Amino acid sequence: MANDRVLRVAIVGSGPSGFYAAEALFKADARTRVDMFERLPTPYGLVRGGVAPDHPKIKSVTRVFDRIAAHENFAFLGNVTVGRDISVEELIRHYDAIIFACGAEADRRLGIPGEDLPGSHTATEFVAWYNGHPDYRNRMFDLSAETAIVVGQGNVAMDVCRILAKTPDELRHTDMAAHAFEFLAESRVREIILVGRRGPVQAKFTTPEIREMGALADCAPMVDPAELALDEMSRAELEDPSNKHSPKNMAVLDEFAARALGGSSRCFRIRFLLSPTELKGGERVESVLFERNRLEGQPFALSSRGMGVFEEIPCGLFFRSVGYRGVPIPGVPFDERRGVFPNRNGRILGNGGPVPRLYATGWIKRGPSGIIGTNKPDSVETVEALRADMAETPPCEAPDTSLVHELLASRGVRVVSFADWQKIATAEIARGAKAEKPLEKFVSVEEMLSVLDT
Numbered sequence: 001m002a003n004d005r006v007l008r009v010a011i012v013g014s015g016p017s018g019f020y021a022a023e024a025l026f027k028a029d030a031r032t033r034v035d036m037f038e039r040l041p042t043p044y045g046l047v048r049g050g051v052a053p054d055h056p057k058i059k060s061v062t063r064v065f066d067r068i069a070a071h072e073n074f075a076f077l078g079n080v081t082v083g084r085d086i087s088v089e090e091l092i093r094h095y096d097a098i099i100f101a102c103g104a105e106a107d108r109r110l111g112i113p114g115e116d117l118p119g120s121h122t123a124t125e126f127v128a129w130y131n132g133h134p135d136y137r138n139r140m141f142d143l144s145a146e147t148a149i150v151v152g153q154g155n156v157a158m159d160v161c162r163i164l165a166k167t168p169d170e171l172r173h174t175d176m177a178a179h180a181f182e183f184l185a186e187s188r189v190r191e192i193i194l195v196g197r198r199g200p201v202q203a204k205f206t207t208p209e210i211r212e213m214g215a216l217a218d219c220a221p222m223v224d225p226a227e228l229a230l231d232e233m234s235r236a237e238l239e240d241p242s243n244k245h246s247p248k249n250m251a252v253l254d255e256f257a258a259r260a261l262g263g264s265s266r267c268f269r270i271r272f273l274l275s276p277t278e279l280k281g282g283e284r285v286e287s288v289l290f291e292r293n294r295l296e297g298q299p300f301a302l303s304s305r306g307m308g309v310f311e312e313i314p315c316g317l318f319f320r321s322v323g324y325r326g327v328p329i330p331g332v333p334f335d336e337r338r339g340v341f342p343n344r345n346g347r348i349l350g351n352g353g354p355v356p357r358l359y360a361t362g363w364i365k366r367g368p369s370g371i372i373g374t375n376k377p378d379s380v381e382t383v384e385a386l387r388a389d390m391a392e393t394p395p396c397e398a399p400d401t402s403l404v405h406e407l408l409a410s411r412g413v414r415v416v417s418f419a420d421w422q423k424i425a426t427a428e429i430a431r432g433a434k435a436e437k438p439l440e441k442f443v444s445v446e447e448m449l450s451v452l453d454t
């Protein structure tokens, strides 16, 4: 930067990409002022609301985020919705730059008849429900059905399948929200079918996740060996030395296919090369019509093409898990097709090129892909672009966080600080101890705020 001024940056969203952006800003200049806005009173985004309750190790990354939050120039402004409680224009008045790290809150649709029938859900709402996200606590899932179908073969689909496949004892001591645990404990789902539109070589799930499906207490994995037969292009993909992912997945699938059927009361069945074309049913979903696919194109760019051959699979519960999608914020350009904020290297683009002061990182920047760690280099790239631009950008009009607090107070917004959040977290841990759980989440904003009044 040409001048030596201290930057004031607002980060919108408190998931991994937001915290890694804060870290990159502090590493570049420890004097930077970072105010992180979050619409919930609780931080960590998908680490709290997305990562599966039975994968606690992944959640330990919050310790890294807590260290970042402890920086003397960091402030958390929780329970503040940007675009409603404070506008983007107002943020621009008070901050030199705004980094949107607001993730992808919605989900992609299949665009097929029957998609909105009762009994048809998105993986995102199921995940948010069992993780106690306040917006989803009242969702209802009819778990009296014998068969559940999950379409899409990424790790989110795998989480949904595994949670449906686990016994109450396997979930009891996790941080799953109590309402979801009680409901799942009564589940009558006995067959979980994971369906992919492409073949086993193209499946996106990672090897530890698929392997875990073969090590559950009371659920047998099932794959028809005929479904693992590969076309020429898939074989080329599999045998390419650069492909580190699919051979390991194939080894697990081969092992599943060779397994003798045991006496488990639940089964996890994997199907390939099938695309849903219609959800059928009267009052609620009763079956799914699939079209059989073949693959077309070149290795690593194979796409599915319907063959005009159909198969109907009965089910009482259906989840689509075909990717998340960002949602717009008033005052920020939005790419409707991709569901992201259009950007180049993190610089948000309007019709006339980069929009001054606006940046993006994480899923709202690149789309819903990658693991938590992927967000670190992504946020570094955005922060580098931001800092390079600041030499040419005049200081903001009113560089004062107290004015932001005044504005929010005048609108009746109760801002939750990081210390407030830590009080909520302590109360959650105490609630969890009674049930021998790491914590018992509060699942409504009112409950969370009431902790602060005690």
Ligand code: NAP
Pocket: 110, 151, 152, 153, 154, 155, 156, 157, 159, 196, 197, 198, 202, 203, 204, 205, 209, 275, 276, 321, 322, 323, 324, 368, 369, 370, 371
């Ligand atoms: P994903 O990995 O992109 O998987 C999406 C799946 O949906 C793919 O199998 C895709 O098939 C399929 N799909 C897309 N459109 C479809 C359509 N119209 N019809 C049928 N299938 C369709 O996304 P995700 O599972 O939502 O996960 C998002 C990111 O979070 C991923 O990077 C994932 O690894 C990560 N994550 C990681 C963990 C973990 O580390 N344990 C847990 C959860 C999530 P195609 O391949 O044919 O497009």
